Amino acid sequence: MGLKRYALLGLGAAGYAYFKKKENREKAKLAFDDSKVKVSQAIDQAKQSYYDYKNKDQETHQHEDEKMMSEGAQTSVQYYNEQQEQLDEIEKGSTENKTQL
Structure with a gap:
């Protein structure tokens, strides 16, 4: 057997020994649930930041487009x-020339 197999067997045996006690299983479950909440919050925060960034970018483009359109309209009217x-x-x-004749 290779070194990787022994390492995996050792981890498995350590995990079994640790989770054999109900107290350790409960601690692990609480830690896992806490991690899920934190990851979920981080994802929600990232989504909100992305949404805010996209909306700000879109508002900036709309303002620039409106400015360009108004300037373009002024130029064409001029x-x-x-x-x-x-x-x-x-x-x-030409009317003055005809009246002078």
Whole structure:
């Protein structure tokens, strides 16, 4: 037999000897239950942190998108107004030329 087998047999025998007493089984059960609660709390906390991070990230993107849209709308309105002014000046200029003739 190899060294690993002896180690496993030794652990098994130690476990059996330890859990043979009812008092030790109860201690182990309490420790296991306590560990489950702590792991569950840690998982819930991690999920909440991830949820908060995702929502914050999404809110930031929404704000940036809204800002970009408003700036884009202002730019397109400004462009339209400039084009309209140029057309008005051209029309006004052609009307003045006709009246001078």
